Amino acid sequence: MAIIAHYLPILDWLGNYRKSDLSGDLIAGLIVTIMLVPQGMAYAMLAGLPPQVGLYASVLPLILYAMFGSSRTLAVGPVAMVSLMTASALAGLSGSDNQMAGALILALASGLMLFVMGVARLGFLANFLSHPVISGFTSAAALIIGFSQLKHLLGMEIPRSHLLTDIVGFVIREAESANIVTVALSVGLVALLLLWRGPLGALLRRAGMNPAWVGPLTKTGPLAVVILGAGLVWLFRLDVNAGVKIVGEIPAGLPTLNWQGIDLTMAQDLLPAAGLIALVGFVESVSVAKALASKRRQKIDADQELRALGVANIGAAFSGGYPVTGGFSRSMVNFTAGANTGLAAIVTAILIAFTLAFLTPLFHYLPKAALAAIIVVAVSGLVDFRSLFRTWRYNGLDGLSQLATFAAVLALGIEIGIMLGAALSIAFYLWRTSRPHMAIVGRVGETEHFRNILRHDVKTLPHVLALRVDENLYFANTRFLEDRLLAAVADQPRIKHLVLICSAINFIDASALESLENTVRALSEAGVTVHLAEVKGPVMDKLEKTDFLGHLGAGEVFLSTHDALAKLEKPLDPGPVI
Amino acid sequence: MAIIAHYLPILDWLGNYRKSDLSGDLIAGLIVTIMLVPQGMAYAMLAGLPPQVGLYASVLPLILYAMFGSSRTLAVGPVAMVSLMTASALAGLSGSDNQMAGALILALASGLMLFVMGVARLGFLANFLSHPVISGFTSAAALIIGFSQLKHLLGMEIPRSHLLTDIVGFVIREAESANIVTVALSVGLVALLLLWRGPLGALLRRAGMNPAWVGPLTKTGPLAVVILGAGLVWLFRLDVNAGVKIVGEIPAGLPTLNWQGIDLTMAQDLLPAAGLIALVGFVESVSVAKALASKRRQKIDADQELRALGVANIGAAFSGGYPVTGGFSRSMVNFTAGANTGLAAIVTAILIAFTLAFLTPLFHYLPKAALAAIIVVAVSGLVDFRSLFRTWRYNGLDGLSQLATFAAVLALGIEIGIMLGAALSIAFYLWRTSRPHMAIVGRVGETEHFRNILRHDVKTLPHVLALRVDENLYFANTRFLEDRLLAAVADQPRIKHLVLICSAINFIDASALESLENTVRALSEAGVTVHLAEVKGPVMDKLEKTDFLGHLGAGEVFLSTHDALAKLEKPLDPGPVI
Numbered sequence A, B: 001m002a003i004i005a006h007y008l009p010i011l012d013w014l015g016n017y018r019k020s021d022l023s024g025d026l027i028a029g030l031i032v033t034i035m036l037v038p039q040g041m042a043y044a045m046l047a048g049l050p051p052q053v054g055l056y057a058s059v060l061p062l063i064l065y066a067m068f069g070s071s072r073t074l075a076v077g078p079v080a081m082v083s084l085m086t087a088s089a090l091a092g093l094s095g096s097d098n099q100m101a102g103a104l105i106l107a108l109a110s111g112l113m114l115f116v117m118g119v120a121r122l123g124f125l126a127n128f129l130s131h132p133v134i135s136g137f138t139s140a141a142a143l144i145i146g147f148s149q150l151k152h153l154l155g156m157e158i159p160r161s162h163l164l165t166d167i168v169g170f171v172i173r174e175a176e177s178a179n180i181v182t183v184a185l186s187v188g189l190v191a192l193l194l195l196w197r198g199p200l201g202a203l204l205r206r207a208g209m210n211p212a213w214v215g216p217l218t219k220t221g222p223l224a225v226v227i228l229g230a231g232l233v234w235l236f237r238l239d240v241n242a243g244v245k246i247v248g249e250i251p252a253g254l255p256t257l258n259w260q261g262i263d264l265t266m267a268q269d270l271l272p273a274a275g276l277i278a279l280v281g282f283v284e285s286v287s288v289a290k291a292l293a294s295k296r297r298q299k300i301d302a303d304q305e306l307r308a309l310g311v312a313n314i315g316a317a318f319s320g321g322y323p324v325t326g327g328f329s330r331s332m333v334n335f336t337a338g339a340n341t342g343l344a345a346i347v348t349a350i351l352i353a354f355t356l357a358f359l360t361p362l363f364h365y366l367p368k369a370a371l372a373a374i375i376v377v378a379v380s381g382l383v384d385f386r387s388l389f390r391t392w393r394y395n396g397l398d399g400l401s402q403l404a405t406f407a408a409v410l411a412l413g414i415e416i417g418i419m420l421g422a423a424l425s426i427a428f429y430l431w432r433t434s435r436p437h438m439a440i441v442g443r444v445g446e447t448e449h450f451r452n453i454l455r456h457d458v459k460t461l462p463h464v465l466a467l468r469v470d471e472n473l474y475f476a477n478t479r480f481l482e483d484r485l486l487a488a489v490a491d492q493p494r495i496k497h498l499v500l501i502c503s504a505i506n507f508i509d510a511s512a513l514e515s516l517e518n519t520v521r522a523l524s525e526a527g528v529t530v531h532l533a534e535v536k537g538p539v540m541d542k543l544e545k546t547d548f549l550g551h552l553g554a555g556e557v558f559l560s561t562h563d564a565l566a567k568l569e570k571p572l573d574p575g576p577v578i
Helices: A002-007 A009-015 A019-046 A051-056 A060-068 A080-090 A096-119 A123-128 A131-148 A150-154 A164-173 A180-197 A199-206 A211-218 A221-236 A264-295 A302-317 A328-336 A343-363 A368-380 A385-394 A396-412 A414-434 A475-490 A510-525 A537-544 A561-568 B002-007 B009-015 B019-046 B051-056 B060-068 B080-090 B096-119 B123-128 B131-148 B150-154 B164-173 B180-197 B199-206 B211-218 B221-236 B264-295 B302-317 B328-336 B343-363 B368-380 B385-394 B396-412 B414-434 B475-490 B510-525 B537-544 B561-568
Strands: A438-443 A450-452 A464-469 A497-501 A529-533 B438-443 B450-452 B464-469 B497-501 B529-533
Touching: A002 A009, A002 A302, A009 A060, A019 A051, A019 A080, A019 A221, A019 A328, A019 A343, A019 A368, A051 A343, A060 A302, A060 A343, A080 A096, A080 A131, A080 A264, A080 A368, A080 A414, A096 A123, A096 A264, A096 A302, A123 A264, A123 A302, A123 A414, A123 B414, A123 B475, A131 A150, A131 A164, A131 A264, A131 A368, A131 A385, A131 A396, A131 A414, A131 B510, A150 A164, A150 A180, A150 A368, A180 A199, A180 A221, A180 A368, A199 A211, A211 A328, A221 A343, A221 A368, A264 A302, A264 A328, A264 A414, A264 B475, A264 B510, A385 A396, A385 B510, A396 A414, A396 B510, A414 A475, A414 B123, A414 B414, A414 B475, A438 A561, A450 A464, A450 A561, A464 A475, A464 A561, A475 A497, A475 A510, A475 B123, A475 B264, A475 B414, A497 A561, A510 A529, A510 B131, A510 B264, A510 B385, A510 B396, A529 A561, B002 B009, B002 B302, B009 B060, B019 B051, B019 B080, B019 B221, B019 B328, B019 B343, B019 B368, B051 B343, B060 B302, B060 B343, B080 B096, B080 B131, B080 B264, B080 B368, B080 B414, B096 B123, B096 B264, B096 B302, B123 B264, B123 B302, B123 B414, B131 B150, B131 B164, B131 B264, B131 B368, B131 B385, B131 B396, B131 B414, B150 B164, B150 B180, B150 B368, B180 B199, B180 B221, B180 B368, B199 B211, B211 B328, B221 B343, B221 B368, B264 B302, B264 B328, B264 B414, B385 B396, B396 B414, B414 B475, B438 B561, B450 B464, B450 B561, B464 B475, B464 B561, B475 B497, B475 B510, B497 B561, B510 B529, B529 B561
Parallel strands: A464 A497, A497 A529, B464 B497, B497 B529
Antiparallel strands: A438 A450, A438 A464, B438 B450, B438 B464
16 A cells, blocks of 8 residues: 555545645645646747647646655646747647647657656656756756747747847847837736736735735736736737737637647657656756755655656646646745645646636637746746856856856757757766876874875875875776876885775776776886775775785785885884894 | 977987897887788778788888887787778778778878877877777677678678678578688688697797797798798689689789879768777777886876877878777787887888888789688687676676677677767766765774774764765766755654765765755754765865855864764763752
């Protein structure tokens, strides 16, 4: 039973459901719905899909995640980054039927990948997207998203382009073709959103409102913008009178699925994009889930999250949606509005289904500019140059990864940008460990402590070199180590003993073992005996399985540097006077 | 002057040339020539090129390496592995003109890459070919080379194939089409080579010959095979009478170059192969050079080696050759025959040029089976399954890299096999470091030493958790560390202090710093204060540049675990009785 509950957490929380959790779940479910209806439509538009697809993706996936997810407060659904990646993956497909089929394939493929990764416990793959890469990607993606909405905000046709400079150039050249009413509407709605998000909260708090309510209320801006935008267009018939682009007819109810159009060639082409969507979506989702869980001392199981997000995306594919994941802002709202269990998400799903069944006619007059305004304000905070400077200052190579990812996503596209960034992080890590820090150490006073001779005032022996290597020994640094060991001894003919201090060596791979054997042999031919000190348990266990210790010849393995130096200094004793 | 001599080592050894070095250089040069003439022709045939190309590649490149190389005894020229890689790269080109043009491009491109890598000091790139990968590749390549010579050894046409099983199947099916005289010749010549290499040495030594001469003499087998093979064919006109395939007309003198046929598309297609040839050739060459240099306390400068091999290959391209590198067996012969300086290589080059000018008619009747016999015997020792077992026993993941490289080279081809192997080594390393060893430690008796509570009988404090993390903290293990830290504390509500022992942490990257900050915050919300102990100098320098230490709040940075525990145990003191 405990095992089943582990794979199906709903059994756990539904079985132990407390009445006291109900009001929080109901209220949070309602507030998230209020955010999700406009956001879902907006993000679907960002993904290049009809607005109702965003709502389709907000029913079944939420219920499935509530059943399988290990987080109780994560709000799953369409999010900005994944929508942008969907748009980028679908850009090559012509015709809305093809694009819709592509979106279903992306959801299905990324869902299957997530599920398989979860079953195979491959969640660690997400680790390879380092923080600088995610951060560089997020900033660049937010910029791309913002500029992609210019056409809706300005009411003009802008040719699709990869390069922001092309878009800006076109807008400047063709500025007079902008629809002035749309521009005015956009400016007004963006301003409203910003005011709603910032000053409104301060105002309500000063007016004495319960702070627990202020937070969620400030998140209802999108709903206000939708109501106001649609109201204005309907009132003045701005669509007919001023050419303001509207959402138009939205079919009521859930879609009838047509999986016959699925094309295997298309599926194959979309696989790499689906893989990246799965990885990026998982990283975003699990970070949010962990942050929320730790606030309440709950635990997140990364592999269970993979399976849950996988099932949610497969559900999205079979209910006419597109790729979903756990989003940051809606999850925060869900949490602060009092969600206690997955019931909040189920409430949201039911309310969205109700919206689809009965309320779609209300969105007919919704101007696309209103959705664009919601998108632009949502991502505006994600462009984060301060983080770049901070990373750069802490560590140049990490900063370089972040900058390269940012630049490559902007200049070469999302997939290439992320993969380049991930490859760079790995290459930089290998490069960094390929030339390890090494310290020649000496004894501190009369103690048993040994420190770097360059940083401390220590005593050394003329015929013994004690060298600490501060890195695992593996293929990328074997040649460097060989060179350093041979050079250290070549410069100092008096040295007869080399003590290799292994306190910071956590493992030695096969390449390094081979190289160490060669080095020990070469040093022995040069009259230098190699000893080891402070070898860690797991490393020693491995070495004992080989004949390496035999290669040491007269060399010994000492428990501590002190033991080694104490024994090796003896040849210097003057000896008894006869 | 010293700087010029560093970049042009010939100035160093030629300026200080001692008369006593001369005889060794002359003799070594002669003996290497005796090996190189048949080997050069054989390896050119292996590469799918006319035999004289192997001799062209043995003149100018040797002189250039003698001028630029930092090794004094390395014997540069055609070698088996690089010849096989050349054959594989040229397999897609039709027509011998195209193949020759391709060979020149490969030499030029790999030469330029090596030179640029040397100037940019990118020699560390070769480190990414780990020992298991090189070893797995060598075994597989030796098998491929051996089977590729079956057609010459059996005197039958065998359709080109990637898969050894195809070749074996074809040979069995079409066994009757083999040329029986060629088979007999092959068997005899292979047997002669094996006898020459093994029992001959023992015989000569027992006969009282100077051991210094026995070694080089046992390497003259190829010459004996060439003389005997060509003599037999000529004597009995086996080419006409028995259909034995011969080398035929070899043009005298150096080639007239025709670079007009160079095709940029072809050059582009060959670039990846040229890059791998450069890397593999460099690894083979620098390993031999280092092994020889350490025997005489000389030093090898890897970057200078890159430049020298680069110049040598560019020279090969401009003198009608194909990619060259420093080979293992000829270098060993050169060294043991007494080579003292690069003059030995220059002597070899002059003798090869003399051979090209006057002796090529002698090779007219040379049977291709003789060259194939030389190749097969040369590579037979390179198939090394014992190494695979040894690697596997020491470290499963390294063994898996080696096996995967071996299998992939055989099944998918050389380039893919090597790249897959390199990618696997890197992935395994990252995976290994992504779940670091961590130890909860306690005090050993009343000492200042702290050890793993699982391996030693130690004392711990109920409200303090001292945790040693045995790995660098970086993006691949941040999530694992987070989970472990939070879990360690979640299980034990009594814990108020967590001491993170950093003695095996050599650096903390930006991702890990971000993650540590989050963890410290989460733990602090759970009432646990985080302290650091034994932070290394370079790590501390970096941390001090950030506001991380501020995030620790009441947490402190202790010099040693002892200091930390001594201070933190105080709250347990009963306090003075009032």
